[in-house]
Amino acid sequence: MSAPPEYPQSSASVAPVADPTSSRPQPSSPIDPDEDEFDMLTAFFAWIVRRQKTERRQAEFQHAKEVAEENHWTLGDLKTMADTQSDLYKLATGPNCMIPDGIVRSLGRFQKQFKVVYRRDKEAADTLRNIGGEGGFFRNNPGF
Numbered sequence: 001m002s003a004p005p006e007y008p009q010s011s012a013s014v015a016p017v018a019d020p021t022s023s024r025p026q027p028s029s030p031i032d033p034d035e036d037e038f039d040m041l042t043a044f045f046a047w048i049v050r051r052q053k054t055e056r057r058q059a060e061f062q063h064a065k066e067v068a069e070e071n072h073w074t075l076g077d078l079k080t081m082a083d084t085q086s087d088l089y090k091l092a093t094g095p096n097c098m099i100p101d102g103i104v105r106s107l108g109r110f111q112k113q114f115k116v117v118y119r120r121d122k123e124a125a126d127t128l129r130n131i132g133g134e135g136g137f138f139r140n141n142p143g144f
Contacts, residue, residue, distance in 0.1 A: 031115045032122065037074050041065075044075060044114050064099045064107075067092070075111060082108030 031040055045065035052058040068078065073088075081089045081104045092099045 031075065031111075031118055038069070038072070040075055041068060041073070041078075043118070044078075044111065047114055047117065048110055060100060060103055064092075064103050067097045067099060071097075078107040079111055081105075 042065075045061060045068070049058050049061045049065070052061060067073075077088055080086050081092050083089060084101075084105065089104055091097060092104045093101050
């Protein structure tokens with residue numbers, strides 16, 4: 001899915017790195033300290049895009065994902081962007097990135113929701129993996 005015409009194409013949206021220390025969010029627990037941060041970013045945006053009801057909103061969040069990946073932003077950076085006074089917010093909504101204000105400000109709220117869903121799904125997957133022991137649910141169990 002490509003960005004709407006008013007957004008720059010993904011290769012043109014790489015922006016200079018902002019100083020993330022200019023406005024620090026309140027610390028919170030990481031979603032999953034054992035996962036690669038950029039894999040989590042990809043999973044986070046995939047979850048957001050799936051939840052959008054219109055193609056336009058999907059494209060807007062897809063554009064934000066591409067910009068975030070190209071700039072190597074982290075989930076912590078996205079949380080910082082909810083503060084409209086932060087340098088990262090200004091960078092994200094500025095002419096180099098062109099992510100709409102409402103999208104940028106919603107990322108922190110979506111991150112809270114994603115954290116709950118991610119942890120619940122991870123617990124369910126771990127439980128299923130543990131039901132059958134080391135081999136998993138179906139392996140080594142010819143009764144299924």
